Amino acid sequence: MPDPFDPAAALDLTLRTRANLADHSVARWYAPLYGLNCGIAIAAHSLAQPWATTVTIVAVLALVTQYRYWTDTSGLQVSATRAGSTLPTTLVYLAVFFVIGGGALALRYDRDIIWAPLVAGVVLVPVAAYASARWDRIWRDEMRRL
Amino acid sequence: MIVPLDPIIHAPVRLQICAILSATDEAEFARIRAEIDVSESVLSKHARQLEEAGYLAIRKAVLGTRQRTWLSLTAAGRRAFATHVKALLALVAGPATREE
Numbered sequence: 001m002p003d004p005f006d007p008a009a010a011l012d013l014t015l016r017t018r019a020n021l022a023d024h025s026v027a028r029w030y031a032p033l034y035g036l037n038c039g040i041a042i043a044a045h046s047l048a049q050p051w052a053t054t055v056t057i058v059a060v061l062a063l064v065t066q067y068r069y070w071t072d073t074s075g076l077q078v079s080a081t082r083a084g085s086t087l088p089t090t091l092v093y094l095a096v097f098f099v100i101g102g103g104a105l106a107l108r109y110d111r112d113i114i115w116a117p118l119v120a121g122v123v124l125v126p127v128a129a130y131a132s133a134r135w136d137r138i139w140r141d142e143m144r145r146l
Numbered sequence: 147m148i149v150p151l152d153p154i155i156h157a158p159v160r161l162q163i164c165a166i167l168s169a170t171d172e173a174e175f176a177r178i179r180a181e182i183d184v185s186e187s188v189l190s191k192h193a194r195q196l197e198e199a200g201y202l203a204i205r206k207a208v209l210g211t212r213q214r215t216w217l218s219l220t221a222a223g224r225r226a227f228a229t230h231v232k233a234l235l236a237l238v239a240g241p242a243t244r245e246e
Contacts, residue, residue, distance in 0.1 A: 075180075077216070
């Protein structure tokens with residue numbers, strides 16, 4: 001324990017505590033699985049009903065389950081929309097997701113282009129995985145500074 | 147202007163609790179204890195002091211048969227921690243910075 005009256009030691013303790021938390025919070029499995037679930041949720045709409053809705057619901061439930069599993073095992077809860085340096089990544093990703101996903105669903109249901117959601121889903125897998133990995137990296141970098 | 151240090155946050159264990167919670171929405175009691183390596187009773191005592199100051203919220207949740215305790219900083223706690231860190235930075239930087 002540092003001398004409580006030594007501000008440099010107190011700052012160092014604060015930084016070390018946050019940096020240790022960052023080092024202990026790595027979950028490399030999260031981003032690829034997140035990308036896969038996001039892609040499946042959109043790609044499912046290339047299927048006929050009721051499979052399109054069923055698979056989308058399963059993918060969304062898988063996303064929720066994956067977050068809950070991470071929370072249960074890490075002992076942490078972090079909102080994707082939290083204020084801070086992660087917010088621009090969240091907003092850009094949401095915009096990209098809604099443009100690609102929404103565009104594909106519009107093509108599928110307004111113009112009957114059946115393969116559009118499949119293509120969008122395949123594109124969204126790496127996009128969502130990258131966004132998730134980037135978000136995680138920014139969050140952990142934020143913990144390493146004050 | 148000199149920003150005063152917050153006596154509630156100043157103690158090392160409470161400073162570490164705030165440091166962890168400032169990076170998250172909530173953290174489980176057991177996780178915090180593992181991170182800062184203190185006993186349950188010590189962590190409880192310090193968490194209670196932060197709670198009494200209005201800086202910390204405590205939530206109990208049941209997962210299966212296990213009860214888990216989640217801690218989070220309140221808005222006042224986040225502000226107080228940010229101000230405290232600012233004060234520490236000013237002290238480290240020296241008198242010239244403190245009198246800006």
